[in-house]
Amino acid sequence: MSLTERIEFRYLDAVEARDLRAVVEDIYRRSYVDAIASGDPFDSPATFMHRFDSYTDPTRSGEFAMVIAEADSRAAGQTWGWTLRPNAAWWTNFQPDETVTDRSALIEEDGTRTFALSEIMVCTEYAGRGLARALHDKLLGSRPEQRATLLVEPDNERAYRAYRSWGWNRVGISKPSWPDAPTFDVLIRDLPSA
Template structure:
């Protein structure tokens, strides 16, 4: 692993996140260079920002954390939101792992939707720091995320950070691939 960098974190709710939309887009462009270049419509900047706009327009408790380097440059970002009753999140679940698994009340599950680090800064522990910063303030019982089954780098990290696979899900977004569903218990002082 490369040298760690000194980071500061800033938290943004949905309104504040929309106010830094250009920063969010630039971090995505600098983090997913190869995916964007692949031409896959799901990974296009336009589709990514469309999803971001949808996430931040729901009034859903959206929570964004941006990491900044000592010189004030954005290094990476992560975000998610609590799953509300009737959430569409579980709509594409291939098979329910256990009865009641998808029952949400707004306090049970936090959906970690994105975590990314600018390509020039990978290998410095930034993704793990972002992950921990976002989840440390969450009062929910558990967190969930989706990962592409062939993303070995992300998978290794998530397993090391306490996540476990519980199923597969195909989101309702256009051109979305089939993802593995991971779950992690959360601890909180609440």
């Protein structure tokens, strides 16, 4: 039996995700081993959990969605994101590529148009076995929005290669306002429901 056949997926909203905060941190620590070991302040578990707490803030809970994967009753990976509101901070520092002819039309949000895919992570012992794609497809396949966007570090070749093969296209760059945040490439793709 393959790994993806043994996986159970749990869908969570912000309140349910906060209740599993310790599991979220455990998955992060087991997924980002090298990033944490690098000493980069942006990748520290405390900084990551601060961002998670912000994403799951009760005032935003109606827009947050998460999927946790479990293999043999143990957490194996997670993914989450949220629907972008009008004037979303997501687009604050966005710089479009030259191919983008209308920046305003690209970043205009109405609260139902775009899902921001914030994280996909797979614990190292389950990496390379199709779980990231399964998490990606489970979360995005459940979304009613027209499109999704995500941020990826330009030098993260493995993730970048996967995103391109899953239908994502680069539209520009952005540097989030989080302290010590790197500059990311911004990718977009249509969602199956569109």
